[in-house]
Amino acid sequence: MMGNTLLRAEGVEKTFRSGAIEVQALRGIDLDLSQGEFAALKGPSGSGKSTLLHLFGGLDLPSKGTITLGGTPVTSMSGRELSDFRRDHIGFVFQAYNLIPVLTVTENIEYVMMLQGVPREERRERVAAILAEVGLAGLERRFPPQLSGGQQQRVAVARAIVARPDLILADEPTANLDSLNAAALLELMAALNRDHKVTFLFSTHDEAVFAMAKRLITLKDGRIEADQRREGAA
């Protein structure tokens, strides 16, 4: 068991409405995530994995229940407060990389730090360090379309981690990568978790991720079906 609860979800429900049609994506989720965890959400499509990640990241609000991060209730924040919350506490890694195509590798990585008001010198130092760590040194001036998928996802991880968030939410991060690149990326994230105690929560179908995750949370029909902690993973 890890100490220090970072994220707590209590009775979280999410219902989507489209006209007369109602879809209940989450049906009462209770979950604690501790500082430094390397956890994965598994489950079939439509089980509510992505929805739960969106709620944890402050991209959407639950229909019912509360979510707190570091003791701060996310569910009662305004739009502007949620923006600041995401900027300061959450890092996202998306399936489709989602880099800003008109910004260079360096600029993509330092974007969130600029929003945070980190001084230029410090930004440059942190960018150089993280690029070396993710193995992209020398590609600073490249634009995203000039990079391979694996390289783009590494930039996305660097962008997520460099702003020193409390939690990194990774939605199917390996889905668009070949097995070699996927393994390298997972190794990179596991190293970041191990060396920097960065907390990761994945949503994935990838067996390789399950194999490395220290905690496996299985969702089915919007409910937690199983919550397994595994020693020795990652």
Added chain:
Amino acid sequence: MAMLLRLALRNLSRHRRRTVLTGLTIVVGYVLMSFMLSLDAGTYGAIIEMFTGDHTGHVQVHARGYLDRPGLHKTVQDGETFGNLLESDPRVQRAAPRIYSSVLAFAGPKTTGLRLIGIDPDRERSTTRLAAKVSAGSFLPAEGNVILLGSDTAEVLGVGPGNEVVLVGQAADGSVANDLFTVAGLLGSSADQSERSNGYLPLRTAQEFLALGGRVHEWALRLTHYGLAEEVAQALEGVLDRTGFSGLEVDPWQVVEKEFTKTMEGDRKGNTVMQFIFVLIVALGVLNTVLMSLLERTREFGVLRSLGTSPGLLFTLLVLETGLLTLGALGVALVLAGCLNLYFQHYGIRYPEPMSVAGMLMDRMEGALELHVFLLPALTIFLTALLVSLYPAMRAATIRPVDALRTF
């Protein structure tokens, strides 16, 4: 802000063809608007100068009510002191006094009605173009029993320079005014309608003839620019009131020549409609670009929002992109419009047939390089572009990141 600027500039260069096309719409809209304004200012400026320089002047001073209902006894102070007072405003170049009356002119068996105008030849020479319109004989001396006649009146009377005419009218003291005058010169051609039935006497001679003592009916003022008429008229009215000359009215040429002004303003309104159409075309062009950008980049906006970009910053980014595109296009447009307007200021557009305006023949339209010709379309287009970008920017700013991220 530097990052925002970088993002905006790179987003503009991302779709070069679209940016160039939108920029071209702005350039064409601006150049056409500026060109129209330049021709408008140049041509109407020339017409106004011709019209006011011919006789009216830019500002006139009368006894109150004279303009609506002229009368022999509705007079104003004459004399150098009053003239100097009017000229004390640095915007007034020259002031010329005048007397008006109606008389009968006789030459042998021929007779005709005449509008008699007494003028100070020296002051009039530097206030209007009257002296330049002398087509035969000479302009008036300071005094003496001499008269300048419009060519068509001279033709009716069958006289020319050196011949004599008798004038008969009513003097201010109720007596019959009559005297013999030698024709000093003729004005314009017989086809020239502006001097038809006019006869000019030196001011002192006219004052004696009409028993008006040191009084006149009108002071006509020439200013450094016709556009100053309204403000100078207002300022002078205050000056005259403060210096004890009450009961006078000071009117700009727009009031003195109401019909002319009304016709001109009506004509100008037609141009405003055209300008509105140009602005509309530019607005639609810009709106199309911003809306396209909004649709194409929805997912990107979702990413920016998920990274913590505030709605305000995203809004600023989109408005900044429109502002930069518009400013860039306006920079190019300014150079093009400057060259075009400069060319037409020098060479103008020749009419197939000369046009008679206020008795003067105009043979071309010409441009003018005035500040408003460049500033007005620039401001109109810039503000319109920003205005049409507000709605799409607001949409982008308020988009829910989770919805935006689901788009492709």
